[in-house]
Amino acid sequence: MAKVVDRKPLTWAEHTYLPQIVGGLKITLTNLFRKKVTLQYPEERPVIPDGYRGIPTLVKDPNGREKCVSCQLCEFVCPPKAIRITPGAIPEENTERAHIEKAPQEFEINMLRCIYCGFCQEVCPEEAIFLQDTFSLSGYSREELVFQKQKLYEIGGTLPDKHFKWDKKRSAAHAGNAH
């Protein structure tokens, strides 16, 4: 049912519209001299807080070595199936890394599929994949946005490592048994 709303008739001052114009100008002028909240994106970039979930990247340890051992748990857990890994073996001739045994031959993440959920980072037993601060991607083709291993390492860079698990393994192997 329609409801009749009573409208008050305008006063004389309101008929002139001046108080409203002055009030509006007051807001405009105060904000004109305030500190700006907008950024001149993309020239200016926002500060990304810790724990922000940008695109997933592969990281190296402080010695610049690949951390991923291609266990494929991220591939398994990825809800939109954006990750695809081809596992590979590290040959025995590689004395520096032979004790790690396994490393990805290929590692690709389809950034068009990625939903930035962070499951891959959560599941990684080697702390090799992190969602870092890159948040805006663009490209001219779909293939361009399927990131390969090399590109993922470039974006990922190096993160501090507390454990150095594989170094410990190697030193244990060198030390041998007391036997």
Added chain:
Amino acid sequence: MSQETKLITINIDGQDIQVPAGTNVIDAATSAGKEIPHFCYHPHLSVSGNCRMCLVELGTPMIDRATNQPVLDENGKPKISFMPKPAIACSTKATPGMHVKTQTPAIKDCQNGVMEFLLVNHPLDCPICDQAGECRLQEFATDYGRGYSRYIEEKNVKPKRTQLGPRVTLDDERCILCSRCVRFSKEIVKDDVLGFIDRGSYSTLACYPGKKLENNYSLNTVDICPVGALTSTDFRFKMRVWFLKPVNSICTESSVGVNTQVWSREGQIYRITPRRNDAVNDSWMADSGRMLYKQVEDESRLKHYQINGVESTFEAATKAAADLINSGKVAYVGSARMSVEEQFLLREIAEFKLGGMHLVYHQQQGDDLLIAKDASPNLRGALVSGLIKELPKTDLAVLGTRIDSGNVDTLFVAGEDLTKVGLTPAQIAKVKIIYHGTHTNATSEKSAVLLPALTVFERTGCFINQQFRIQKFNTCVPPTNGIRADIEVLSQIQSQVKGEHYKLPNIQAIWEQMGKRINVLAGVTFNSIPDDGLLLDGSDFSALTFCEVKSLHYNVRTSTSTFANT
């Protein structure tokens, strides 16, 4: 085992179950749907009892020594006296009235302790270990373990990748010394190559000096290894097992008909493992059979329908094949590698457009275990489906003389390379060949009509093994390149030859036809064949002398399958 095995009643965790007398307690518990965790016990190997994981509390009815009668409690039930200490279930046979407790606090404590000891020197390799996902140590660590480690000392270091043989890689750190592989080599293959060296926590699995684990059954040690110590060099680091989908199949290597599982991901096969069937292959298969999946992606695969060397379509090529069959004096070269259904369809074609049916009896060296002398999986199927009445010869000399005398001008060939089975190039040049096979060979290159076929991994059907056991194989990976299933090709040719309207074949319908026409298959449908096969009555063919002599569960002297439990 005698025919009528005596059933006895035992009690597991308060539940009475009936098992044959003398059953192993672990197996008895499994049959009741209960799990007694174990590492070293394997149903097809001798009991070694070294892992101590299957500790249970055992009790037997109390016997009054004076009267030799069971002592009864106030309810009139026999009193059970439990042993003061836990015993291992794997070396205990079920006896009447036995009581087993698997869930008491003492047992849980035992299991917890055993797990802790096993994990003391176990490396934290799960992210790179191929066994992860099907590892008993991993499973039992979550089911029975403590959940965290109290061990802060240095772990043992052992060799990480020893090549035990051409196909097996050993990671000694992961080994829990269960000795399954040692017992398998000694008892099943009778090739005593493995043993432990050094003592205590330094114990290490190794080959005897100067020997290698290189027998044709070496990869079974990888299957039975409860941890990731023994790994297949072929499958190592290829794919994690949780991505792989297992499909039941049959090994085509010989007429033993080993039951297998084919593991694939997204249309690519990664490995083949044996599937337990106590009447055929127990839990084993030969290494050579595991490599057969490589034929699927082989470069010499035939990929296109061709007429006179020109690429064509399925419809046109089958039409051309049917026209050739109808127009000339035709002969057929069937195959004992076709499934029963395909053989039946070929038989129907040959019955409509008469022509001699020739098969080749492929024979090989064979062994006493799982490789029979007959190198094809389905010769019995050719007999049962009515494709042939007699055993074939080892070559096609008869067909050769028929060609020479001008009685044959068209040859339908199912997957045989004619140059290798006794036909001369001159004889082959005299006939027009319709070739229906999987891979390129000298015959396919000479063919007038080329119909690519599918490998056993891409189609569905049945094989009949040397025991006349009919066993199903299923499509593991989809066919590539739009190649149609062999039964589609044969039905299409059949309807073209007969001038009938083509109906897309369906395996159930073919089985209906076979049930009507073949006595031993009456009442059998494709869906009614169980996964472990169905033993058919082979007495119609008892007069024939097959080439097989002895396999794991087959002996020509008794001429039936043997189920002896040795």
